[in-house]
Amino acid sequence: MEKFIDTNIEEALPDTRWTAFKRIYRIQHKNNVKQWLLGVLIVLIVVLFLPWTQNIRAKGTVTTLRQEHRPQEVNTLIAGRIEKWYVKEGDFVKAGDTLLQLGEVKVDYFDPELLARTQQQIVAKQQSIAGYKGKAGTAETQARALNEARELKLQSLDNKLQQQQLKVVSDSTDLIAVENELTVYKRQIGAAQLMLDSGSISLVDFEKRKVGYQNALAKRISSENKLMQSRQELIALRIEKNSVVQDYTDKISKAEGDRFSSLSSVATTEADVAKLQNVYASYDIRNKLYYILAPQNGQVTKARKEGIGEMVKEGDMIVEVVPNNVQYAVEMYVEPMDLPLMSIGQKVRFVFDGFPAIVFSGWPSSSYGTFGGKVAAVETSVSYNGKFRVLVQEDTTDRHWPELLRMGGGASGIALLKDVPVYYELWRNINGFPPEYYKPVPATDKGGSGKKEK
Structure with missing residues (x-):
């Protein structure tokens, strides 16, 4: 027991017959951490220099580009x-x-014969117009006849006036002749008086001359009376002429008044007809509604x-x-700070709800399941949510949008900007700088290469 305890396990391990110690302690295993760290570092450096497409992400909904295509x-x-x-x-x-x-549901339109009755009223009014026009024509004819009668009457009176004026001249001439004769008789009666006083003539001759003088004097008075009567007749003819003019003027004015009254009635009735025709058209349109x-x-x-x-x-x-057939578009809302980066023709990638996609926002060419679009309109007024509305239409040069796309569906938009290295994008985000972007080249720019200019 003591011998076993004093033995060094690490020294005795290679010679031991128990493999469990080797598997637990892995004394002979070599460490590759340095190689892995170096490899990861190299990969990170390479990734930092890879191109990264700057973008703006925004949520949106499917709508239509034209108003008449919307519900x-x-x-x-x-x-x-x-x-x-x-x-x-x-x-x-x-x-x-x-x-x-x-x-x-309105009482005014319950009559099933409403259109027919309204048409009858129109016909009656049109007949009234014809009657009023006939009356106006009759009054015009009457006025014309009165004018002609007045001209004839005036011509007759003018002839009488001329005759009377000639008669006045004739009576004046007769009066002058009588006065000349009276002058002679007056001179003769004076001479006869002297001759009677001297006894040259008899009283009988004197009386004869005196009678001649008296007759000449009576003849002058008669001629004066005749002249005065002729002048009175001339004045009477002139007064008659003025009376005829006044009388015919009154009659003609009355006929003209009747004519204008009839024409006024025609205009009033025509207005009534137009109003009834308007009502008839309204009734007809209402029936169609x-x-x-x-x-x-x-x-x-x-x-x-x-x-x-x-x-x-x-x-x-x-x-x-x-x-049914609509031109779909996506309306999305961008932040005010991103609004200057949006312009007409800006490229946008979309991920539609219900359509699977694999998205690499910085590498759009490596994404799968996204659809292309172009900015069609950028509103200049802020929306109710404090953002700006952007309309994006389908990019006809890219993959077609799904046929099962429906209005109101969700869409995630990625507006593509400038290609920059990954390290620059990291540095920009750390410092809070805005992304750089290109403005689309107009289609009329023949010298452009189709890329974007800064």
Whole structure:
């Protein structure tokens, strides 16, 4: 026992027949830690000099690039009562297909012959227009006839005036002749008086001359009266002419007034006809609105009204139609500090929910299951979540996006920036510096190589 205790186990181990000691202590095993450390160090150094693609990661959801490709609410323009459904949720419809039929709920539109009665009112008003136009034409003809009658009457009066003026001239001439004769008789009666006083003539001769003088004097008075009467007749003709002008003017004005009144009635009735035609068109369009039609090809979803007889108001949503053929896009939100790095045409890689992928963010070429995209729009106003919205469309030069992609699905976006060494990326992140990036070269730049410029 004492001999066994004094024996050195390490010296006796090589000669022992028990192998358990060798397996436990592994005295003859050589240590390779230095070689491993050296190898890991070399690998790390190599990795530090490998290229690393700087990127910006952001979450997003699948949407569409154009507004008309997004789910569309189908609303009713009129209030009504659901009469019949032609589709159910999940059905695929084409543009113009009938979705449901509405019934009328307003008393003003209950009359089934509403369109026919409105058309009758329009026809009656149009006949009134024809009557008013005929009346206006008659008044115009009457005014024209009165004008012609006035011209004829005035011409007749003008002729009478000319004749009367000639008569006045003739009477004036006669008066002058009578006055000349009276002057002669007056001189002769004076000479006869002297001759009578001297006894040269007899009293009988004197009386004869005196009678001649008296006759000439009476003739002058008669000529003066005749001239005055002619002048009075001339004045009366002029007054008659003015009276005729006034009378015919009054009659013509009345006819013109009737004509303009009829034309005013025509305009008023035409306005009533236009209003009735507007009402008729509104009734006709309303009748067509009883049938709710699909605005475009798509699938019917989210029916907000159920059953038969349920009431709907103006503008109420009936169903939602999701278009079939859409141009998908991804809307993602980036931090304000990353916004300057985003530009139109920027390359983005996506991982869609439900589609497996292996992602190496720094080595996009080594990733599997990702899909390419290009930035289509960058909004300049901040969104409700404090970030900026970016729309990314499919990159047609890359792998096509999945056909089973649906709107509202999630997507993880990786915006690719500049290629830098790994050590530079580590140094940048430690110091908090922003990543470097290239701006896309315009397609019109023929001298470019298709790469990005700083």
